[in-house]
Amino acid sequence: MTIGLMLTLAALAVIDSTSFGTLIIPIYLILASERSRVSRLLIYLGTIAVFYFLVGVGLMLGLSAAMESFGDALRSSPAYWVQLVLGVGLFALSYKFDPKRRAKLGKPERRLEPRTGGPRVMVLLGLTAGAVEVATMVPYLAAVGIMTTSGLAFGEWLPLLTGYVLIMILPPLVLMGLRTIAGSWLEPKLERLRAWLTKHSASMVSWALAIVGFLLARDAAVYLFFQ
Numbered sequence: 001m002t003i004g005l006m007l008t009l010a011a012l013a014v015i016d017s018t019s020f021g022t023l024i025i026p027i028y029l030i031l032a033s034e035r036s037r038v039s040r041l042l043i044y045l046g047t048i049a050v051f052y053f054l055v056g057v058g059l060m061l062g063l064s065a066a067m068e069s070f071g072d073a074l075r076s077s078p079a080y081w082v083q084l085v086l087g088v089g090l091f092a093l094s095y096k097f098d099p100k101r102r103a104k105l106g107k108p109e110r111r112l113e114p115r116t117g118g119p120r121v122m123v124l125l126g127l128t129a130g131a132v133e134v135a136t137m138v139p140y141l142a143a144v145g146i147m148t149t150s151g152l153a154f155g156e157w158l159p160l161l162t163g164y165v166l167i168m169i170l171p172p173l174v175l176m177g178l179r180t181i182a183g184s185w186l187e188p189k190l191e192r193l194r195a196w197l198t199k200h201s202a203s204m205v206s207w208a209l210a211i212v213g214f215l216l217a218r219d220a221a222v223y224l225f226f227q
Helices: 003-016 020-031 037-074 077-097 099-104 119-134 138-149 154-185 187-199 201-225
Strands: none
Touching: 003 138, 003 154, 003 201, 020 037, 020 119, 020 154, 020 187, 037 119, 037 138, 037 154, 077 138, 077 201, 138 154, 138 201, 154 187
């Protein structure tokens, strides 16, 4: 386990913390007027954190089993060339999500107003958000892949995975704490942040793909050209 690996995982976790499920929906919940908003937010974040963690454990165990059978092949130069091509491809794909290009294609913006409710609704909302994002959790999948190819033992990747998930849900917890302290001063700013995040969601996807592509390509390039 190296500092470079931990910094890479931390960067991917920060990217994941800005997704619709880990930031925009929590901001909606923070801005809800009911007194139970704190408990709702905690239930929602707990649900999505557990969901991501269990998915990560399942992927790590599955990929670890694959590494035992095909470890040499997956750590070979051809495998890293595939990773390099994938990273470059994701970086190139990021340009297709450029908001200016979407506007030229005449695609309307999609905005979601998540419904709030009791604990069961929050659990369902968390599971739904996690399930919807499974297919697009590129940073998370990249982090799992990097941990797997790094040959980490169970006692090494489990704390890293736990820390990754905690970083993902940290921003809304910080915002909730600041809102409790700052009160009405922060609420208009949160409302503007929510509107900005919703409006620029396509741009955020573009940046996420670009950064993940760069990190994957960099990891492969280090193995191929600097070892």
